[in-house]
Amino acid sequence: MSELAEPTPLAELTTLGIGGAPERMLVAEDTDELVAQLTDLWQSDEPWMVLGGGSNTVATDDEIAGAVVLIRTQGIERIATDEGVVLRVQAGETWDDLVAYAVENRLAGIEALSGIPGSVGAAPIQNIGAYGQELSSVLLGVELLDVETGERSHVPASALGLGYRTSVLKRHGGADAERDAVVLSVDLLLTEAPDGMGRPVAYTQLASALEVELGDRVELTRVRDAVLRLRRSKGMVLDPSDRDTYSAGSFFTNPIVTEQASRVLPADAPRWPQGNIDETVTVIPLDGSSDVVAPPPIQATLQREVKLSAAWLIEHASIPRGFHLPGSRAAISSKHTLALTNQGNARADDIAALARFVQARVQSEFGITLQPEPVLIDIEL
Ligand SMILES: Cc1cc2nc3c(=O)[nH]c(=O)nc-3n(C[C@H](O)[C@H](O)[C@H](O)COP(=O)(O)OP(=O)(O)OC[C@H]3O[C@@H](n4cnc5c(N)ncnc54)[C@H](O)[C@@H]3O)c2cc1C
Known part of the structure; x- marks a missing residue:
């Protein structure tokens, strides 16, 4: 170093x-x-x-x-196992170069994650995902250097608390991470695909771009090309000549709320059920139980959670694409409602002011506080 x-x-x-x-x-x-x-x-x-x-x-x-x-550490090591091919990749490798390598080498599992900028080491930090694939579905584990102990250890993916754009390693907003550690390398378990076919297509928009049904398998190269095309149309592939790509990707995560809370939204607001929880459970109340007669069981309803579309909430809070505050060089992308962009010479304060404005509009319209997805360094929203 x-x-x-x-x-x-x-x-x-x-x-x-x-x-x-x-x-x-x-x-x-x-x-x-x-x-x-x-x-x-x-x-x-x-x-x-x-x-x-x-x-x-x-x-x-x-x-x-x-x-x-x-x-900026480099290196991709290929390890053959009974379950598939493990790629051990050093943290400084570029994520999209890794996807290109996997596609070229007929390894399936990350083709829909084409075009996401950034490094391999940061991919587990927020469990990157797009177009129906998520890192968690192929991540075997990572090598960490823990701040507290100073020790290097291989940690299985199951210990990383991977969820929707989160892990125990992420500094949400600017807060401390649950586990303070640096990712040194990442182990991915990919499927060998001698026929060159990718994993089943799991995203409606990608399926229609490919003119196939959800669940169909398509050549890895075609999936990669289609994802890159879709992403470009949304300004989600870096392009120095396109100011809409000067962003941190989606600035807000899709809020996850209880099904009950989501009922205040209009019927056409997109919502996706989360998890697979039973609607009702039988509860034996402890109060009033005696050794002789068991009290009658009661039915309780568990709260289901639903994921809402942050983009829909912003658009329906009357903030259109391309919107900017007067005199500000920070703007909502003209191609994607969730991206806050630097249209040239924007300052951190401009981005923060726009983010706060969006949060306030959505809060007053729908009572929901949007949470930032990127890591904020010395910036308060
Ligand atoms: C145009 C655009 C499109 C995007 N599209 C998507 C998308 O589709 N899906 C998605 O999930 N994300 C998307 N993102 C967000 C971003 O690309 C990913 O989160 C990516 O993984 C960040 O990688 P990075 O190396 O750039 O992270 P950085 O910005 O360099 O770091 C992010 C955080 O991770 C920490 N960090 C970085 N490396 C390590 C390490 N080795 N060990 C520990 N901590 C580390 C940093 O300290 C920081 O807190 C997009 C961003 C842009 C700009």
């Missing part, structure tokens, strides 16, 4: 193109050295953070206290 003489501003290292320079900037190109240097860093009180591709980070324009460590 080397320390840069002149720390690079995060505006040059994040996809939003916003953010000040840290006091110190270190670059790690080799895993053992990354471990040694992080360990050194943790023995002092110096604030620190790691950065991969900067595509899920929104940072203050001010100087960032302490050290930023850029993870």
